[in-house]
Amino acid sequence: MSKFLNLALAASLLATPAMADKLGLGRAALPEEVAAWDKDVRPDGKGLPVGSGDALVGEEIFADQCASCHGDFAEGIDNWPKLAGGMNTLDRKDPLKTVGSYWPHVSTVWDYVNRSMPFGAAQTLAPDDVYAIVAYILYSNDLIEDDFVLSHENLADFELPNAGGFFLDDRETTEYPQFSAPACMENCKESVEITMHATVLDVTPNDLTDDAPVEEAEAPAQAPAPEPVVEATVDPALIAAGEKVFKKCAACHQVGEGAKHRVGPTLNGMINRTAGTVDGFKYSDSMLEAGAGGMIWDDATLHAYLEKPRDVVPKTKMSFAGLKKSEDRDAVIAYLASFGE
Amino acid sequence: MTNEPTNGTTRRGFLAASAATGTAFVAGGAAAQIPDPLITEVQEWASGLGLGVDDAPYGMPIRFEGDVVRRNVEWLTADVISSINFTPIHALDGTITPQGCAFERHHSGAIELAKEDYRLMINGLVETPLIFTYEDLERFPRVTRTCFLECAANSGMEWAGAQLNGSQFTHGMIHNMEYTGVTLRTLLDEAGIKPEGNWLYVEGADASSNGRSIPMEKALDDCMIAFKANGEALRMEHGYPVRLVVPGWEGNLWVKWLRRMEVTDAPVESREETSKYTDTMENGTSRKWTWVMDAKSVITAPSPQMPIKHGHGPLVITGLAWSGRGAVTGVDVSVDGGKTWAKARLAAPGQEMALTRFYFDYNWQGEEMLLQSRVTDSTGYVQPTKAQLREVRGLNSVYHNNAIQTWWVKTNGEAENVEVS
Numbered sequence: 087m088s089k090f091l092n093l094a095l096a097a098s099l100l101a102t103p104a105m106a107d108k109l110g111l112g113r114a115a116l117p118e119e120v121a122a123w124d125k126d127v128r129p130d131g132k133g134l135p136v137g138s139g140d141a142l143v144g145e146e147i148f149a150d151q152c153a154s155c156h157g158d159f160a161e162g163i164d165n166w167p168k169l170a171g172g173m174n175t176l177d178r179k180d181p182l183k184t185v186g187s188y189w190p191h192v193s194t195v196w197d198y199v200n201r202s203m204p205f206g207a208a209q210t211l212a213p214d215d216v217y218a219i220v221a222y223i224l225y226s227n228d229l230i231e232d233d234f235v236l237s238h239e240n241l242a243d244f245e246l247p248n249a250g251g252f253f254l255d256d257r258e259t260t261e262y263p264q265f266s267a268p269a270c271m272e273n274c275k276e277s278v279e280i281t282m283h284a285t286v287l288d289v290t291p292n293d294l295t296d297d298a299p300v301e302e303a304e305a306p307a308q309a310p311a312p313e314p315v316v317e318a319t320v321d322p323a324l325i326a327a328g329e330k331v332f333k334k335c336a337a338c339h340q341v342g343e344g345a346k347h348r349v350g351p352t353l354n355g356m357i358n359r360t361a362g363t364v365d366g367f368k369y370s371d372s373m374l375e376a377g378a379g380g381m382i383w384d385d386a387t388l389h390a391y392l393e394k395p396r397d398v399v400p401k402t403k404m405s406f407a408g409l410k411k412s413e414d415r416d417a418v419i420a421y422l423a424s425f426g427e
Numbered sequence: 428m429t430n431e432p433t434n435g436t437t438r439r440g441f442l443a444a445s446a447a448t449g450t451a452f453v454a455g456g457a458a459a460q461i462p463d464p465l466i467t468e469v470q471e472w473a474s475g476l477g478l479g480v481d482d483a484p485y486g487m488p489i490r491f492e493g494d495v496v497r498r499n500v501e502w503l504t505a506d507v508i509s510s511i512n513f514t515p516i517h518a519l520d521g522t523i524t525p526q527g528c529a530f531e532r533h534h535s536g537a538i539e540l541a542k543e544d545y546r547l548m549i550n551g552l553v554e555t556p557l558i559f560t561y562e563d564l565e566r567f568p569r570v571t572r573t574c575f576l577e578c579a580a581n582s583g584m585e586w587a588g589a590q591l592n593g594s595q596f597t598h599g600m601i602h603n604m605e606y607t608g609v610t611l612r613t614l615l616d617e618a619g620i621k622p623e624g625n626w627l628y629v630e631g632a633d634a635s636s637n638g639r640s641i642p643m644e645k646a647l648d649d650c651m652i653a654f655k656a657n658g659e660a661l662r663m664e665h666g667y668p669v670r671l672v673v674p675g676w677e678g679n680l681w682v683k684w685l686r687r688m689e690v691t692d693a694p695v696e697s698r699e700e701t702s703k704y705t706d707t708m709e710n711g712t713s714r715k716w717t718w719v720m721d722a723k724s725v726i727t728a729p730s731p732q733m734p735i736k737h738g739h740g741p742l743v744i745t746g747l748a749w750s751g752r753g754a755v756t757g758v759d760v761s762v763d764g765g766k767t768w769a770k771a772r773l774a775a776p777g778q779e780m781a782l783t784r785f786y787f788d789y790n791w792q793g794e795e796m797l798l799q800s801r802v803t804d805s806t807g808y809v810q811p812t813k814a815q816l817r818e819v820r821g822l823n824s825v826y827h828n829n830a831i832q833t834w835w836v837k838t839n840g841e842a843e844n845v846e847v848s
Contacts, residue, residue, distance in 0.1 A: 108617050111563045115548055115556035123548055123687050126628060126638055126695045155505070165505035177711030181823055188713075189702045198698040201636050202535065205509070208634035252705065255717045261819055266807040269759060271768045277848070278764035278797060280835060282589045284731075284844035290592040291500055334536075337506040348506075 127197040131242030134196065138237035139218025141225035145232075147215050148222045150370075151204045154338070154349050154403040160184075160226040163349065170226035173247065186227025190249045192241055195220050204405040206337070217241075320420055328421025331414045338404070341425050350404060355427035356383050357419075361399075372401035388422075389415050487527075495519070497528050498595060503584070508536040509635070511578065513599030516725075516747060517732040521774070522603050522782040523573070526662045529602035532578055532678065534635030534699075537664040540684050545668050547614075547652075551628070551689035554619030561654070561668055567609040567617075570651060572674075573781045575749045577601040577720050579677035579704050579826040585813075587822050589833075589844045593732040597832060597844060598725040601749075603782035606672050607655035611646045615690070624690035628697075629671055632686035639680050640694035641673065645718075649674050652685060675751030675780035676718040677826070679704050709821025720751030722810050723829035724758055724785070724802035735791065735840030744787040748777070750804035755783035757803045762789070764797030764833060764847040765812070771800070779805075796836040797847055813846060 127133035149158060155166040162168030172182025181187070185195055200216045202208045211219070221236040229246070230236075236244070284290065332341070338349035345352040351367035362369040362377035369377075376399050381387060391398040392415045394408045409415050488495065497512040504510040514530040531537065542561040550556040581600035584590045591597050611627070620643070627646040630638040641650065651672045654661060661667040666683025673680040679699055694700065706714040726746035729735050735742060748755045755777030759768040774784035785800070802810045813830040835845040 108619075109567065111566055111617060112557040112559040115550055115558045119548065119558065120550045120556055124550055124689060126630070126689065126697070128691075128693060129696050130693075165502075176707060176713075176823075177709065179822065181707060181711070183702065183707075185702075191696050191701065194696055194698055194701050197638075197695070201638070202634055202698075205535070206634075208535065251711065252701075252713050252715045255714050255719075257714075257717070257719075257721070261721075261811075262806075262808060264819075265809055265811045265815065267809065269768070269801065269803060269809045271759070274766055274768070275848075278766055279848045280797075280845045281848050282846040283835075284589040284592045287588075287590055289500075289502065289590055290596060290731075291498060333507075337508040 125197075125201055127193045127200070129191040129193045129242065131193065131238065134193070134238040134241060135213045136238050137213035137217050138235050139214050139216070139221050140235045141218070141222045141230065141232040143214075144218035144220070144222025144225070147211075147219055150401055150403075151207075151211070151215075151405050152219065154405060155205060160223055166349075169223050173227075176248070176251065184227065185223050186229060186247065188248050188251075189246055190252055192220065192224070192236075192244045192246060195223060196241060206334075207405050207407040210407065320423065324417050324420040325424050327413075328417035328419070328424075331409065331418040332421055334409075335406075335418070338406075341422065353422055354425045356425075357385075357388075357423045359383050361387075370399070370401055370403045372399050373403070385419060388419050392418065492518075495528060497530060498599075500584075500591070500596060509534050511580070511600060513595045514602050515595050516599050516601070516727050517594045517730050519727070520745065520784065522747070522784050523657060524602035524604060524782075526604065526656055526659070526665060529604065529665065530578070530600050531664045532600070533633070533664070534637055535633050538633045538684060539663060540632055540668065542668045545632075545686075547669065547685060548687045549614065549618040549690070550687065551691050552621040552624035553615075553690050554621065557618045559614075564609060564652065564654065564669065567613050569607060570610055571605060571607045572651070572672075573603065573605040573778060574672055574674045575601060575603040575720075575780060575782045576672075576678045576681055577723075577749070577751075579679060579717070579720070582723075582828040582830070582832075583825045585830075585832075585844075586817075586824055586828050589846045592844050594725055594727045594730040594832075595732060598723075598727075598747075600678070601747075601782075603749075604656040605658065606651065606653035607658075608651045608653035608669075608672065611650040611652065611688070614652065615647065615688070618690075620690055623692045626691045626694050628687075628689040628691050628695050629680075629682045629685060630687050630689075631666075631682045632684040637679070637682055637699055638695060638697040639682060639699055640691070640697070641680060643690070645673070645676070673718075675720060675753075677704065677720055680718065704826060706820065706826050707823045709823065717827055720749075721827060721829040722748075722750035722752060722755070722802045722804040722808045724748035724755075724800040724810055725832045726760070726798050726800045726834060729798070729836055729840070729842050730834050731842045731844055734842055735836065737840075739792050740790060742789045742791040744771075744789050744798065746771075746785055746800050748783045748785055748800070748802040749781065750777075750802065750806075750808065751780060752808060753805035754779045754781075755802055756805050758783070758785040759801045759803075760785075760787040761799040761801070762796040765799050765831070768801065777805070793838050795838055796834075797845070798834040798836055798842075799831050801831055 155163055156169050157163050160169035161171065168182065169185050172184045172187035175181045175187060189195060196216055199219055200211065217236050221230065221234065224230045225232055339353050340346055340348055341353040345354055347367045351364045360377045361381040361383060362373040392409050395402050395404045395406055495515045495518040497514060499507065499510065499512040511532040512530055514524055515528055545561045547559040578600035582597055585597055625643045627641045627643055628638060629641060630636045652669050653672045654669050656665060661670060669685050671682045671685050706717050724746060726744060728745055744760060748758045758771040758773065760771045761768045771785040771787040774786060777783040810829060810831055816830045833845050833847050834842045836842045
């Protein structure tokens with residue numbers, strides 16, 4: 087807040103006596119401030135900014151900004167949300183809940199994409215981009231043609247297939263009467279048989295009879311990370327700081343022993359390697375071109391890329407806003423440099 | 428026992444140590460065969476010196492408790508940023524959950540937001556849209572109250588069948604803290620609610636925003652913002668510097684890093700209240716606005732992570748009970764899978780929308796047990812069985828599983844998560 091505003095606030099507080107039941111705390115919100123934060127969009131379209139877009143445009147933006155997690159066709163990669171498909175599965179075992187099969191309102195898709203996506207770079211899309219992305223998601227669900235123009239004027243009228251599929255919580259009438267009968271204390275059933283064992287599925291993390299949890303908890307004090315190839319000149323504290331910063335990257339990248347490609351490629355031995363050259367990862371065309379053009383992940387390039395990825399590789403799949411602080415970039419580069427091939 | 432205290436924290440270590448000293452620990456009343464060297468020999472800690480007062484300006488649990496930590500189930504979510512972990516309820520006692528091991532659920536990661544960068548906006552259908560700084564909030568009349576926060580998905584993985592082996596994993600999406608802050612009524616009165624304002628949209632400062640719509644009636648009834656939990660500032664992962672407290676209602680409504688409250692005349696129908704946190708029934712239709720957390724209980728020990736390690740005789744069976752509808756009035760325990768029940772002892776009378784600890788003092792003679800607990804709340808609601816819940820909701824539900832849990836305790840004291848007829 088500027089000093090000017092503070093002064094203005096002080097003046098208004100002095101000028102306006104607090105009402106009997108008010109304490110006079112806080113200050114009036116400015117219209118610009120409300121506009122900056124009040125972005126929610128309701129099913130009736132309230133809150134939508136002026137704009138429009140179609141699936142053809144949306145497809146390109148989606149490929150660029152969304153497909154690394156949600157797949158080129160909104161089908162979802164790994165455990166990331168599937169946005170398309172699943173029609174008529176809600177009454178079957180393991181229903182597939184997507185925008186097309188489950189979501190009741192298009193406004194919700196617009197609101198969420200606009201406010202919270204892309205993952206790691208929220209609030210960076212222009213309204214027209216959001217309309218186009220939402221149009222592409224609808225198109226992927228076979229709900230519109232690719233040239234249908236979605237806009238602030240028609241979005242609220244668009245009805246999704248499952249709009250009528252919800253009803254208000256009725257536990258008070260359907261469950262409470264049944265579950266409030268006096269509790270049985272004796273002879274409540276004739277026999278009891280075990281019908282299912284959790285150990286059959288065997289999906290619990292950590293063997294419970296194992297010592298692993300203790301080792302895990304004590305590990306940070308003793309030996310961080312698997313055998314880093316530390317150059318003698320690198321400050322261990324910087325590497326440790328980089329390990330922390332790397333948590334921001336770990337949603338998409340793995341590094342170290344046993345690292346696998348996830349949404350992003352593995353990062354072992356990446357320092358001074360040619361861009362876009364790790365086997366088995368599907369890079370963006372943009373990244374492949376950069377590599378073909380001789381781009382090397384040296385310190386300067388990495389710094390620039392980590393600060394603003396799209397300034398270096400315009401259409402990189404990496405939808406990450408960037409590390410603003412130079413010391414964070416130094417740290418994470420030192421951390422990455424500690425892992426060889 | 429042993430002179431190596433580190434061994435005592437793990438089960439394997441404990442069993443090995445017990446074996447080494449023979450029968451000394453099998454039964455409390457048994458006569459000792461040889462004098463215990465822990466008593467007869469002067470121990471290092473009884474002779475040398477301990478740590479000074481400046482060793483730990485903010486103390487952590489002693490290293491022997493290093494396994495009492497939050498745990499993540501990796502296969503549940505795509506990554507750890509938008510994910511959940513679990514409170515080690517199996518290893519805790521009493522009712523207050525320490526912040527450092529209270530489960531976390533983030534949708535875009537835990538953010539670092541300084542008090543001086545914090546702003547809270549109230550806008551929408553109010554007489555004066557307002558901005559508060561953190562310091563402003565500290566000047567409002569303050570309240571303190573203890574509440575449980577349970578994620579609507581707690582026990583969600585158990586809907587279709589017994590899956591995860593441990594009360595931490597089956598019931599650990601819960602914590603219970605003493606919150607200090609300001610009621611929403613106080614804050615909203617400061618802005619002045621217009622008559623048509625019957626909903627409150629709340630959102631966080633993080634990238635997910637996690638926006639939710641709350642009926643104004645609830646907001647004015649008992650909701651509050653909190654800046655302290657268990658006496659100290661909120662931890663980052665719990666929404667520092669300010670979070671919302673919505674007593675008895677699903678955890679997703681308890682917005683962290685709260686930055687805005689908008690008074691509206693209709694719900695926003697955000698992602699978190701339509702595509703998520705709705706309950707799909709067998710016929711494919713879905714319940715929405717299922718905010719209240721039904722009465723629920725679980726035996727925290729013995730349980731799969733807490734096998735019985737002592738011999739026959741006295742055994743403390745203990746657990747937690749709670750209800751989003753009111754206070755816990757009683758807990759029953761069954762050792763035979765629900766054929767017969769007996770009343771457990773409540774550590775203290777149940778408080779509204781807060782965890783209640785129960786104990787069941789038992790004489791175990793090495794028999795197999797099918798352990799269950801069943802809570803009754805102040806509205807007369809009795810915790811249902813899985814079969815009862817499935818009869819109403821089918822198998823495709825994810826959220827709001829408050830069914831009775833069964834642990835099969837074997838003759839060797841180990842326990843497993845099972846379902847029974």
